[in-house]
Amino acid sequence: MTSNKQLRELLEQVARHEIDTASAHEVLAAALTAQPFENLGFARVDHHRGMRQGFPEVVLGLGKTPAQVGAISHEIVRRGSTLLVTRATPEAFEAVHALVPAAIYHADARIVACRQQDVTPGRGTIVVAAAGTADLPVAEEAALTAEIMGNDVVRLYDVGVAGLHRILDERVRLASAHAIIVVAGMEGALPSVIAGLVSVPVIAVPTSIGYGASFGGLAALLGMLNSCASGVSVVNIDNGFGAATIASLINHLA
Numbered sequence: 743m744t745s746n747k748q749l750r751e752l753l754e755q756v757a758r759h760e761i762d763t764a765s766a767h768e769v770l771a772a773a774l775t776a777q778p779f780e781n782l783g784f785a786r787v788d789h790h791r792g793m794r795q796g797f798p799e800v801v802l803g804l805g806k807t808p809a810q811v812g813a814i815s816h817e818i819v820r821r822g823s824t825l826l827v828t829r830a831t832p833e834a835f836e837a838v839h840a841l842v843p844a845a846i847y848h849a850d851a852r853i854v855a856c857r858q859q860d861v862t863p864g865r866g867t868i869v870v871a872a873a874g875t876a877d878l879p880v881a882e883e884a885a886l887t888a889e890i891m892g893n894d895v896v897r898l899y900d901v902g903v904a905g906l907h908r909i910l911d912e913r914v915r916l917a918s919a920h921a922i923i924v925v926a927g928m929e930g931a932l933p934s935v936i937a938g939l940v941s942v943p944v945i946a947v948p949t950s951i952g953y954g955a956s957f958g959g960l961a962a963l964l965g966m967l968n969s970c971a972s973g974v975s976v977v978n979i980d981n982g983f984g985a986a987t988i989a990s991l992i993n994h995l996a
Contacts, residue, residue, distance in 0.1 A: 747862045780817050784810055787817045792860060796994060797891050798823035800983070803830040803852070812837030815845065815854070824861050826890050827854035828883065828983045851882035855890050864893035864993035866920035871909065871936060873902030873926035876951045881925040883982030884947065891990040903931045916940050921989040925982065927951030930962030937971035943992055945985040946976045
């Protein structure tokens with residue numbers, strides 16, 4: 743047992759008399775006595791992350807060898823948790839797939855995932871809006887992360903401010919969201935526009951897309967941090983995963 747969803751389902755089974763208290767006690771005792779992390783030598787896999795934060799430990803593929811990513815992934819899945827690896831290379835996926843055959847590689851988002859039954863569904867919809875097609879790798883990282891975390895996601899792509907009518911045409915879907923992730927490079931103006939149209943949190947993601955004076959996304963980052971629209975928060979450059987995590991937490995609130 744590694745998630746709040748699994749614990750809640752066990753208690754509901756007891757309440758419905760589908761499982762007796764002695765059997766439930768055995769399950770809980772096993773979960774409580776199990777080691778909260780597994781020391782692999784090069785990594786200590788946190789098996790209680792899902793209980794504390796609502797989603798299992800996520801693996802950042804950057805800086806790890808394929809063998810390390812594979813071993814960590816296997817340990818996460820072995821304990822019944824959903825697997826999410828970000829910034830994963832094809833070589834890392836091959837190492838994971840050898841140990842976790844059910845794992846899937848999403849090349850556009852550079853994500854490896856293996857879904858299990860431990861994730862609690864979100865309560866509404868998250869919108870992911872991307873200014874341009876060049877922003878889609880970051881937008882897809884955000885969208886897929888949000889989906890794997892149990893949320894319904896609506897994608898609005900290529901709706902940047904160079905053609906403002908494109909985003910204005912989506913006001914109904916924007917207004918229905920519980921949280922909105924806005925991904926943009928260049929001058930980073932789109933989050934301010936969207937935040938001025940809605941009454942829900944907007945999470946802005948600057949991307950490294952742009953010409954020389956964009957300074958690898960710094961111009962978009964500074965523009966978003968200086969937004970005059972209310973309700974805009976900003977994550978790091980190209981951090982679609984971070985934006986999705988915040989949006990998912992919002993969408994899981996009671």
